[in-house]
Amino acid sequence: MSGNTGSDDEEIITACLQGDRDRFSVLVDRYKGLVYSVAYRLTGDQDKANDAAQECFISAYIHLCDFRFGSKFSTWLYTIVLNKCRDQLRQEKDMLSVDDIAAVRPSEAPDPEQEAVRxxxxxxxxxxxxxxxxxxxxxxxxxxxxGLEFQEIxxxxGASVSALKVRAHRGRELLRAVMEKAGMNHG
Amino acid sequence: MDKNQDRIDRLFDGDLPEDERRELERQMETDRGLRAELSSLNDAVRLLEGAKPLETPADFTRQVMQRLPEQRASLIDRVRTFLFRGRVLRWNMATAAVAALLLVTAGLAIRHYRPASVTTAQQQTVTVRLNFYAPAAQRVAVAGDFNRWQTNANPLVRADGGVWTVDIRLQPGSYSYMFVVNGTTWVPDPAAESFQDDGFGKKSAVMRVQT
Structure with a gap:
C-alpha cells in the first residue's frame, strides 16, 4: 500500500460526506487490492470475491457517516468485507449442495473445461x-x-485476542495436516 | 499444555521473547521430533506469508462507482461533518487580526453581561451515571455519538468490586455508545435499555436521556 496517512483518508471521507461522491474512487483505488485479496482468500472463488469486495465498498460508502474518525479506515473495511464473506458463506450453507442440484438437473452441471481452468x-x-x-x-x-496484529484482528x-490465538494455533495445525496430505510440505 | 508446544505457538504468534526463542533453538539441535514439528508448521506459515498480492479484476473501481447511490449527503450530515471534522486552520495576518478583535469584543461583552436567568440549555442537561463491571480491565472509557466516538474523552473510574463508573452530562435525547476496554476492545453495555445494529454485525448500546 502507498504512503498515505489516516488523515489523508479522513480528508477524503469528509469530502464524500459533504457530497463529493467522486472522491470515493480514490479510497476504492487505494484499498481495492486489500479488500479483494481478503475476500478471495476467504471465499476461494474469484466471482464471489469480486461481489463481496464491491458490496464492501458500497456498504462503506452508504454508512460513511458511521465511520469513527481517529480509527483506521482499513480496519473498518476489513470488518465490512469479513461480514460480507461470512454472509455469503452462510447463504451457501443454507442452499442445496451442488451434488443435490446435479442429481436433479444433470444438464446444468458445470462445464468440465471451465472447471479445470478455475x-x-x-x-x-x-x-x-x-x-x-x-x-x-x-x-x-x-x-x-x-500481517495484522491480534489486537487489530x-x-x-469481534472476538477476544485469546480466542483468536486458540483459533490460530488450531488453524496452523490443520493447515499442516492438509499440506502433508496433499504432499505440499517441503521438508 | 506441553511447554515446547506453548513456545512454538507463541513463536508463530510473534509473542516469544528472544531468550526463550534461543532456548527453543538449542533444544531443536538435539530433539529430532521437535525439529520436525517446528519445520512442518514453519512450512505451513511460510506458505501463507509467501502469498503474492492478488490482482483486482479489471474495471473494479469503475464498477463500484457505478453502483454507488446517487444521493448527496443530507444537510444534517454535512452540518455535523462541518462542525466535528478535524481540520488545520491556515491564518493570514488580516484574518488573525479580525479574529483577535472579535475575541476581545466578545470577551468584554461577556464580562459585562448579567443574565436574567440560567439558560434553558443548561437547565436541560442531565447527569447520567454509567457503570460497567470489568475487574480485569486496566482502563475503561465510554465512546458514543455524544463524544464523536472518541476513546479517551470520557474515561471511567475504577470503583469497588471491579465496577467502573463515570458521570456524563447530556442533553435529553437518544444516544448510542459502547465501552472501550484497555483502549482496544469495544463492548456494548450489558445493562443498556436497548441495542441497535451498527450495520456491520456488531451492536451498540442505546440510552435515552429524559429530563
Whole structure:
C-alpha cells in the first residue's frame, strides 16, 4: 500500500460526506487490492470475491457517516468485507449442495473445461485454505497473509485476542495436516 | 499444555521473547521430533506469508462507482461533518487580526453581561451515571455519538468490586455508545435499555436521556 496517512483518508471521507461522491474512487483505488485479496482468500472463488469486495465498498460508502474518525479506515473495511464473506458463506450453507442440484438437473452441471481452468487458477495456498473451517481461515488470512496484529484482528473479527490465538494455533495445525496430505510440505 | 508446544505457538504468534526463542533453538539441535514439528508448521506459515498480492479484476473501481447511490449527503450530515471534522486552520495576518478583535469584543461583552436567568440549555442537561463491571480491565472509557466516538474523552473510574463508573452530562435525547476496554476492545453495555445494529454485525448500546 502507498504512503498515505489516516488523515489523508479522513480528508477524503469528509469530502464524500459533504457530497463529493467522486472522491470515493480514490479510497476504492487505494484499498481495492486489500479488500479483494481478503475476500478471495476467504471465499476461494474469484466471482464471489469480486461481489463481496464491491458490496464492501458500497456498504462503506452508504454508512460513511458511521465511520469513527481517529480509527483506521482499513480496519473498518476489513470488518465490512469479513461480514460480507461470512454472509455469503452462510447463504451457501443454507442452499442445496451442488451434488443435490446435479442429481436433479444433470444438464446444468458445470462445464468440465471451465472447471479445470478455475481449478488451475487456484494456488496451493487457496487449496489448503479451502479445506479449513471459516473461523480458522479468517484468523490465518488476517494474521499470516495480511500481517495484522491480534489486537487489530480482535477489533475486526469481534472476538477476544485469546480466542483468536486458540483459533490460530488450531488453524496452523490443520493447515499442516492438509499440506502433508496433499504432499505440499517441503521438508 | 506441553511447554515446547506453548513456545512454538507463541513463536508463530510473534509473542516469544528472544531468550526463550534461543532456548527453543538449542533444544531443536538435539530433539529430532521437535525439529520436525517446528519445520512442518514453519512450512505451513511460510506458505501463507509467501502469498503474492492478488490482482483486482479489471474495471473494479469503475464498477463500484457505478453502483454507488446517487444521493448527496443530507444537510444534517454535512452540518455535523462541518462542525466535528478535524481540520488545520491556515491564518493570514488580516484574518488573525479580525479574529483577535472579535475575541476581545466578545470577551468584554461577556464580562459585562448579567443574565436574567440560567439558560434553558443548561437547565436541560442531565447527569447520567454509567457503570460497567470489568475487574480485569486496566482502563475503561465510554465512546458514543455524544463524544464523536472518541476513546479517551470520557474515561471511567475504577470503583469497588471491579465496577467502573463515570458521570456524563447530556442533553435529553437518544444516544448510542459502547465501552472501550484497555483502549482496544469495544463492548456494548450489558445493562443498556436497548441495542441497535451498527450495520456491520456488531451492536451498540442505546440510552435515552429524559429530563
Amino acid at each position: 481449478r488451475e487458477v487456484r494456488d496451493d495456498i487457496q487449496r489448503a485454505l479451502d479445506a479449513l473451517p471459516p473461523d480458522y481461515r479468517e484468523v490465518l488470512v488476517l494474521k499470516h497473509i495480511q 480482535s477489533r475486526i473479527a
